Amino acid sequence: MAGPPVTVVNACTRSGGGGSPTAVVIDDAMLTDDDRRAIARGTGTTHSAFIDASRADAPRVRFFTSARELTNCGHGTIAAQAILLYRSGAVEHHGRQCTGGRTFATTAIRRQDGIEVWFDQGAIALPDGADETDGGIIAALGLERADIAADVRVASPGTPRLLVPVRDRRTLLSMQPDFDRLATECRRLGYLGCFTYALSPTARTGAARMFAPAIGVDEDIANANSVGCLAAHLLDTSGNGAIEIHQGDTLQSPSSVFGSATYTADGIVARIGGLVDLGPPIDLG
Known part of the structure; x- marks a missing residue:
């Protein structure tokens, strides 16, 4: 059986080049997590984003490496939102994404040098006594x-x-x-x-x-x-x-x-x- 369409995008580019190659897949309910890890291996990228677009108001996005599922992925979110804007044909989109049990705001805008994406990361915990490395x-x-x-x-x-x-x-x-x-x-x-x-x-x-x-x-x-x-x-x-x-x-x-x-x-x-x-x-x- 042929796999789902995969697009590899360069997320977080600098001066029009570079960036982190990230595989983005419109998810298929028939896929297992083993399938998703295999797709991550097949693309040759370190991270893959799987978009469940059945909820247009807040698509669910899951992230996988070749070894495991991740709770979240920042550059993967940026890549996924760029693909969603591209698929919509719009110039700008203000939406929401569901990942890791949290729903958060996203913005994607077409620019001359690519698609600019921002998202709300949420609260950052900064515990005291953080030097726990003991060398x-x-x-x-x-x-x-x-x-x-x-x-x-x-x-x-x-x-x-x-x-x-x-x-x-x-x-x-x-x-x-x-x-x-x-x-x-x-x-x-x-x-x-x-x-x-x-x-x-x-x-x-x-x-x-x-x-x-x-x-x-x-x-x-x-x-x-x-x-x-x-x-x-x-x-x-x-x-x-x-x-x-x-x-x-x-x-x-x-x-x-x-x-x-x-x-x-x-x-x-x-x-x-x-x-x-x-x-x-x-x-x-």
């Missing part, structure tokens, strides 16, 4: 304590990850983690992965790398949810909740993600944005 994760990242620019911090939009500030961009780009050891440490501590970053002097821009071998992704080209987490952390510590983060340079696929955090009655919430370049549909047979 194990730092060593697994291939870093020494002198390489760490400030306190590490756990941040969670639903799935916790560790934010690790390094002293400069050169340190960031030269990192060579021990992925087996890092996966073990992240599983032991309950982290999705480690988002390592270096900020510019103005702290309005920065560079980052996301390592998540515990879920089968050694390094992400773009990890949008972690950018939202970083925006929340920066708002909490410096009062600046707007950031543009460059990723993917070490993987020869430069990406850019925008994050904006604000205080609300529910705590710190974040919005995440990025541009999408649509690719042609592919046939997996």
Whole structure:
């Protein structure tokens, strides 16, 4: 039986190129989760988004790697919303998406350089006493304590990850983690992965790398949810909740993600944005 149509799009592009290749599928109720993982393997992408479009007001979107289903995926959400706008034929759409038991607002707009997408990430938990690494994760990242620019911090939009500030961009780009050891440490501590970053002097821009071998992704080209987490952390510590983060340079696929955090009655919430370049549909047979 032929598989469903699959489109691979580049999510969170930078200057009209790069981005994270993400497979987007209009879901079929006949598919099993084993089928969805197989489709993720067949596309050669790290992440795949499956859209149940039967609810036009708030489509359900699920995310898979080749190994497992994810609770959510930031750049996958950006890719999925771009496909929905393209399929609608509209120039702009303000809608909602259901993922991981949460329904949230989305915006997609056609631009000359692609489709711009923003979505509400929701509240970001920033627990106190976040340095729970006891050195194990730092060593697994291939870093020494002198390489760490400030306190590490756990941040969670639903799935916790560790934010690790390094002293400069050169340190960031030269990192060579021990992925087996890092996966073990992240599983032991309950982290999705480690988002390592270096900020510019103005702290309005920065560079980052996301390592998540515990879920089968050694390094992400773009990890949008972690950018939202970083925006929340920066708002909490410096009062600046707007950031543009460059990723993917070490993987020869430069990406850019925008994050904006604000205080609300529910705590710190974040919005995440990025541009999408649509690719042609592919046939997996």
